[in-house]
Amino acid sequence: MSIPQITDPAEFWEDRYRSDARVWSGNPNPLLVREAVGLAPGTALDLGCGEGGDVLWLAARGWRVTGVDISATALERAAAHAAEAGFADRVAFERHELGVTFPQGGFDLVSAQFLQSPVALDQDGVLKRAAGAVAPGGTLLIGMHGGWPTWMEKHEHPFDADFPTLQGVLTALDLPDTWRVDTLEAVERPSPSPEGKPGTRADNVWRLTRTV
Template sequence: MGHTDHGTLDDHTPDDRTHGTPEEFGEEFWDERYASTRSVWSGNPNPHLVTETAHLTPGRAVDVGAGEGADAIWLAQRGWTVTGVDHSRVGLDKAAAHAAQAGPDVAARIRWEHADVTTWDPGPDAFDLVTAHFMHLPSVVRDPLFERLVRTVAPGGTLLVVGHALADRKTALRGHFDPDFFWTGAQVRALLDPERWVVETDSEPGRTVVHDGEEMHVGDTVVRARRVR
């Protein structure tokens, strides 16, 4: 849920159907969507994941909203032991198949977990890298989710969250302009105790994507923080 990966605007941008309450767009919705086409996403890792984590020493990672598995597979290829969490079993089945195609060593480093990401909680200090991309949910659901993501980062570990920039919401969501579905870097920083965290990236980078054969400029919000103790 919420996962997009790099390619066309459609790869990066959920369509009008993918934003609403967890009840409206829960497991059944995503199972149907993943079953309706060979690939919903491009199969490439999210570009901000590559940019923000390529320098990290591999350890235990979790990709929350793993979708069809591109990010988890990329991490496993770099030596991470990965948990990919998603509440669509159809999406996870596709992810497992893609991991198998990447090779037995890669597949062996990934565990796919079927769970509702809006309530999933592995407990504190569970992972060295916690990453979630494009979690555009109502704040009443998203804020507790982000609080759990912060808690699950181990000392010395990294939190990476990426979303569509609020300033770019008309391009990003094509009809769903409610600011409540967006978050800012400041909101993420407010969850981080400055005595325990160092914010290493807080930016709104732009990128060029292709939609209906035309290039478009879109903006993202990227926050990467390291837990120092």
């Protein structure tokens, strides 16, 4: 993703999805799979759901899922994929510019996977509201890129990025002692270049439980 020419978040992401028939693979995010596979199904909120890969994975495992995105095009595709998979009765989609509006209600799982943007996003504020949407006994699951891929030279970085640290996100969340940290980990994963040049990328994952 290159330096954005469009700076309005809604316009930027709508343009991004309209520019390609399919932006993402349709597969669930691996950190979600790793951390949520053992959780008992309930209600889930997927922030920044895109074309619905994570929503479908959760719905297939018995969750009732609300997917949220800023792009109407992304949400239309996600709803179509859910209907094709036979999950229309257990998923719902809402359009929000997170940081401006936020879904109502409490959820057993709130997932924010790679909620990172080259245009304006109140990331800390959104994650605090995400924590506030977790029901007692529920889980907040966050996945973030921790840096650029190793194959990318500094002069190749498409834009300046401030990658969140493990402790930095915990500090920003400022959670009370009624929360438990279950996973706080940096994960190195394969990340080849578009041309196939080998490399890795560091991702950070937080899984936190609201105990009461």
